[in-house]
Amino acid sequence: MDYDIAEQKIKKIISESDPSHLLQNCLEFLYEKFAKYSWIGIYLVKGNNLILGPWKGMHPTEHTKIPIGKGICGAAAKTGKTELVTDVSTDNRYLSCFASTRSEIVVPIKKNDKIIGEIDIDSDITDAFDTQDAVFLEKIANMLSKHI
Numbered sequence: 001m002d003y004d005i006a007e008q009k010i011k012k013i014i015s016e017s018d019p020s021h022l023l024q025n026c027l028e029f030l031y032e033k034f035a036k037y038s039w040i041g042i043y044l045v046k047g048n049n050l051i052l053g054p055w056k057g058m059h060p061t062e063h064t065k066i067p068i069g070k071g072i073c074g075a076a077a078k079t080g081k082t083e084l085v086t087d088v089s090t091d092n093r094y095l096s097c098f099a100s101t102r103s104e105i106v107v108p109i110k111k112n113d114k115i116i117g118e119i120d121i122d123s124d125i126t127d128a129f130d131t132q133d134a135v136f137l138e139k140i141a142n143m144l145s146k147h148i
């Protein structure tokens, strides 16, 4: 799906969703429309950890609590910068969740410059993510931050 169209659709989903289902509805939309997004979840910052919130994918992850600073997720939460890993097998920070994962993108969610969570996406395709995904997901993160 075209990123601009997806952005407009997400805006619509946000405006029409019940607050208790809003994050889940957005994740489900992204999961369904972007085949390369094999697993998608939102982690929320709680103290020194990231706690898994809503997610969508074939399997649950055992990493439901990640210390800030650990893994690719923890790195993004520490620096506030998007992490884009083209090949997880070459990144020694990587915490493995699914045997099928080849690449990953993690986009921080910020509120008034404070990191409150992140969007984590795994892909079963090597080098699945580029700057277009990063820019798109940073916009989505910004929209979602108003509802967390």
Ligand code: SME
Binding pocket: 041, 061, 063, 066, 070, 071, 072, 073, 074, 093, 094, 095, 096, 097, 104, 120, 122
């Ligand atoms: N791979 C992540 C852990 C979360 S799972 O991908 C869902 C990491 O390295 O932090």
